[in-house]
Amino acid sequence: AQTVTQSQPEMSVQEAETVTLSCTYDTSESDYYLFWYKQPPSRQMILVIRQEAYKQQNATENRFSVNFQKAAKSFSLKISDSQLGDAAMYFCAYRSARTGTASKLTFGTGTRLQVTL
């Protein structure tokens, strides 16, 4: 079974600075998808960014980018120019690309990000 590990329960960053959230995963599969979800205090789950394992290029969405290291099974999220609205819990998630896996997501335990002035 796949596992996702987020080793940083809490992180803090100053406004306008850059922060990197870590995620590692364990799988024997070669094709899969990785996601970062943001959960603000409103409890809503918001997709931040996704990466397909067969793509070597790291995904980028505005101030959010990932460092995907397939061999190391690492998928870190970099937030540039941090804003107060970035304060939230961030979850890393894995999904197999195998047919028959029915779109199941395996989540990490989350990293709570604080943004300070």
Next chain:
Amino acid sequence: NAGVTQTPKFQVLKTGQSMTLQCAQDMNHEYMSWYRQDPGMGLRLIHYSVGAGITDQGEVPNGYNVSRSTTEDFPLRLLSAAPSQTSVYFCASKNGGQFNSPLHFGNGTRLTVT
């Protein structure tokens, strides 16, 4: 476009009571699922459905029942609530035909069992 709608937002139950958490989506998604979120444990899959009339168990199915009589609705039933079921519950759906499409989540239901 409402997306995924969960009701209620909050619920308090006594041990042994039953209730149904409602989930509806208006995106014609084939795939629907229920997760529970507990502190320090992330989200864990309870049950899922790949289409009307088809359901299957996830990682933590005990104590929960589901059915999928229509594409739009996927209710989660607690037949006899226990304090261990105190959690935040999320319903999520996805376009089954697009393999790399993301899950769309509802806003969650906070359930407390006393």
